[in-house]
Amino acid sequence: MILTVTLNTALDLTYRVRSLRPHASHRVSEVIERPGGKGVNVGRVLAALGHEVTVTGFAGGGTGRAVRDGLAGTGGLTDALVPVAGATRRTIAVVDEHSGDTTQLNEPGPQIAPAEWATFLDRYTELLSGASAVALCGSLPPGVPVGAYAGLIRTARSLGVPVLLDTSGEPLRRGVAARPDIIKPNADELAELTGSHDPLRATESARRRGAHTVIASLGPNGLLATTPEGRWRATPPGRVHGNPTGAGDSAVAALLSGLVTHLPWPMRLTHAIALSAATVRAPAAGEFDRATYEGLLERVSVTTAP
Numbered sequence: 383m384i385l386t387v388t389l390n391t392a393l394d395l396t397y398r399v400r401s402l403r404p405h406a407s408h409r410v411s412e413v414i415e416r417p418g419g420k421g422v423n424v425g426r427v428l429a430a431l432g433h434e435v436t437v438t439g440f441a442g443g444g445t446g447r448a449v450r451d452g453l454a455g456t457g458g459l460t461d462a463l464v465p466v467a468g469a470t471r472r473t474i475a476v477v478d479e480h481s482g483d484t485t486q487l488n489e490p491g492p493q494i495a496p497a498e499w500a501t502f503l504d505r506y507t508e509l510l511s512g513a514s515a516v517a518l519c520g521s522l523p524p525g526v527p528v529g530a531y532a533g534l535i536r537t538a539r540s541l542g543v544p545v546l547l548d549t550s551g552e553p554l555r556r557g558v559a560a561r562p563d564i565i566k567p568n569a570d571e572l573a574e575l576t577g578s579h580d581p582l583r584a585t586e587s588a589r590r591r592g593a594h595t596v597i598a599s600l601g602p603n604g605l606l607a608t609t610p611e612g613r614w615r616a617t618p619p620g621r622v623h624g625n626p627t628g629a630g631d632s633a634v635a636a637l638l639s640g641l642v643t644h645l646p647w648p649m650r651l652t653h654a655i656a657l658s659a660a661t662v663r664a665p666a667a668g669e670f671d672r673a674t675y676e677g678l679l680e681r682v683s684v685t686t687a688p
């Protein structure tokens with residue numbers, strides 16, 4: 383089983399508007415509601431790829447109920463979310479049909495009490511005993527210590543479970559120092575972590591800080607992978623238009639899938655690019671267009687980086 387952790391789960395709302403303008407009132411032409419938060423999206427994509435996956439983290443209130451109801455019945459996915467008193471947040475993606483751009487509004491999430499955090503830590507350690515890999519994804523809700531991911535990484539490593547970290551800011555900085563197997567920052571997150579705006583230098587610097595492998599996501603320019611086995615650049619054949627929300631989560635799903643099935647790095651990166659692009663073509667995060675995914679697998683370019 384692959385374990386995904388989403389401490390700040392979300393009820394994801396996607397609104398389509400004809401053209402988004404500040405200070406204006408908008409008619410929403412379509413509303414999509416889905417269980418979300420980065421690790422939940424990773425879990426839904428892994429399940430769709432045929433993996434057994436368990437999602438954990440926190441869920442509470444009516445929004446938490448809606449997240450759990452939305453996950454129920456997803457074949458291959460087990461809900462191990464820990465109930466909390468506060469309400470799960472909502473995150474809103476506004477898709478502008480005219481420009482094709484998406485604007486994201488993310489609520490902070492519920493206050494997590496010390497006893498709820500302690501319950502989660504016990505559940506996490508139990509779940510790791512059956513896990514082939516674990517992904518720690520997204521922002522931290524209020525009340526969870528900023529060094530939370532560093533502690534979760536140390537626990538996973540002590541039990542021999544490979545760990546992927548996908549977060550930003552101080553939780554990423556502290557997490558990297560705990561030596562995760564893989565991190566997947568975007569260009570801004572990597573620059574904030576390392577102080578370097580040169581992706582190649584920045585990935586090397588992140589490795590020196592403790593990450594074994596760094597997969598930098600460079601948006602439409604693809605992925606740059608710096609691993610102990612070598613460096614690769616993977617690029618899609620062209621720009622894909624649609625809703626990019628969740629594209630990074632699908633890349634994480636592909637990387638985990640490749641890890642547990644022992645694919646060589648160039649193949650893992652090929653799947654990560656194809657799956658992210660196929661997610662841009664789907665209406666919401668945590669989903670992908672299968673025809674796009676399969677069609678792109680032949681067309682992704684992977685070259686060794688200098």
Ligand SMILES: O=P(O)(O)OC[C@@]1(O)O[C@H](CO)[C@@H](O)[C@@H]1O
Binds near residue numbers: 488519629631
């Ligand atoms: O606030 P976070 O935890 O960083 O990100 C949350 C979030 O925006 O990320 C996903 C897309 O990657 C959305 O489904 C989700 O709501």
